[in-house]
Amino acid sequence: MKVVTQVKLLPASAEDGGALAATLRACNRAANHASSVAFAKGLKRRNVLQREVYFALKADYDLGAQPAVRVVKKVCDAYATLKGNIRAGNLGREGSKRRVRAESKPIVFREDAAQPFDDRILTWNLDARTVSIWTVAGRIKHIPFVCSQQAMELLASRRGESDLVMRDGMFFLIATVDVPEPEQREPVGFLGVDMGIVNIATTSDGEVMAGRGLNRHRRRHRDLRQKLQRKRTKSAKRALKRLRRREARHAANTNHIIAKHLVTTAERTSRGIALEDLSGIRQRVTAKKDQRTRLHSWAFAQLGTFVAYKARRAGVPVVFVDPRNTSRQCSECRHTHRANRVTQARFVCRSCGTVLHADHNGSRNIAHRGDAVWKRGAVNRPRTGAS
Template identity: 65%
Template sequence: MKITAQVKLLPASAHDADALVATLRACNRAANAASQVAFAKDLKRRNVLQEAVYHRIKADFDLGAQAAVRTVKKVCDAYATFKANLRAGNYGPEGSKRRIRAESKPVRFRETSAQPFDDRMLTWNLDTRTVSVWTVAGRLKGIPFVCSPEAMRLLAQRKGESDLVMRDGMFFLIATIDIPEPEVSGPDGFLGVDLGIVNIATTSDGRIMSSRQVNRYRQRKRDLRGTLVFPGRDPLPDTGQVFQTDTPRGAFSSMHELLGDDVVALGGVPGFLAPLALEDTSRAFGALLLELARLHSWAFAQLGAFVEYKARRAGVAVVHVDPRNTSRQCSECWHTHRTNRVTQARFVCRSCGIVLHADHNGSRNIAHRADAAWQRGAVNHPRTP
């Protein structure tokens, strides 16, 4: 599986920083020129596009040979991603105004968009924690970088490309590392995870992770924006979304990642990793349309992606199940009725009389469904040792 490691560059002088900025601008201007040719002549394959634009962008934008090759590949990858988004319907149905507008113009790159560097353009020295990088102003040697111990461990296995990124005047290198995927243990019961709005995640062993703090903050900011927006004035940025996504624990973490860490940790004890059962959120959304505004306050798909990604790294199996009626079905006797859920937080079975926290009951149902699906072979089993 592919993972990334991020490091922060510390240019020693203004000259080095200016050279990095100039390199990003030159590469992205060259990418825009190549993109126009690819769009006008329908040259989306790397070999044919490189033959058409290589010498031009190398001369016009003062790029080295490898930089020109990486820039052409970047353009072709962007068109491949654009085509995949069209097939997935992310620009709307065929014939819609948004899709027509997207298809009517070439892919554009910002002047500070990320630029890929291969091992001919970028050399890592992990012993001294420095890099040597090609720029339009010549090769810069001995640029220091800082990163977490985990990133250093991953960089020791690095091969291939790294992306140069500029954010808020700071420079970062994001290296892609291909690591072997750990073998997944055979299941011996599942840890069910119920996703919600009041409680962002509840597990079948009784752990409840509340979203109260973030929801309060977002509501306060939403009310504040409503009092400050005037006609003809741009709306204020949604700082609640930034808070939700970027609340830090460590240098490069986020709230969703924290929850992902906690959920995966709950599935692991010494010598055993419990498989995880998650809701199929594409089906869960339909049942929550009345809460649409609040629902968009939480990125359930992003949280699920974090959990699944971390579970794969830890060798934990993940199964997605249909969440329909998990809040109405009793996890003890399987009796299903809408009156079983008395309140948002209280579940009382009308058949057997058991009383549970409603989200805990739902997470237990999810765990049961995952176990049943696994037993009858209704899921794609990961490889086992």
């Protein structure tokens, strides 16, 4: 399977950093030119577009041969992704309006957008922890990079392109890595996971990962942003710039910790993991005004993605089930009624009298549905024979 890992570049001088930034600007300006040509002439295939713009990219934007080829591929990939999103309807609540806007103008790339580099224009030296990279100012050799020990181990299996990214004046390389994927084993049951805002995750074993700390962190950052935005001073703007993305990093770290714990628990007990398919929930749910911020900052999709890829690396099966009525159905007698959910945290079955924590009851229902889905063969079973 393919995973990505990130390293931070440490340019030795301001000139090297300026060369990297100038390279991103030149590549993205060239990408905008290629995008406008692709849109105007309907040239969305790589070979056809490359014949049309190749020499102009080299002459007008000071690109080498291979960087020009990477720019063309980047543009074609962007249009292919847009086409796929339009076909799949992944354009949000106002999908039809966004589709019209997307089809009525060419794709525009930011000047600091990521740029892919292949092995001809980017060389890794893992022993010395340096890279050699092409820039518009010439090739810069021996740029140091830093990363975790786990990332270094993954880089030994690096394949294909690496993306140069600039964030807040810092440069990063994001590399694609091939890691061996173990064969999925047959589970003896499923660990149901109920995802929510008050409790980020609750398992069918009764374990609750409370969201109180994360929600408090989000609220504190939201209040701080509002306070700084009202000041409108230069120091306040500097503080806003320094604090941006800190909340997102904290939320992602929390989701990583929870996902790792869920996968470890399922692996230790030889079970699979059953998650709710919550796609489109923000469009289906009507929230009060004071609850909209919490709903739209709920990173359930990120948590599901983290669980899915960590489970694949561990050989743990993951299934997504229909979430309808999981909070209203009794996990003991299967009686379903909206009155069963007394409060946010309390579930009392009107039929058999079962009393449970509401999220625990929901996670048990999810586990039952995951087991049923697996037994029906509604997921791709692991292949045990030769293809």
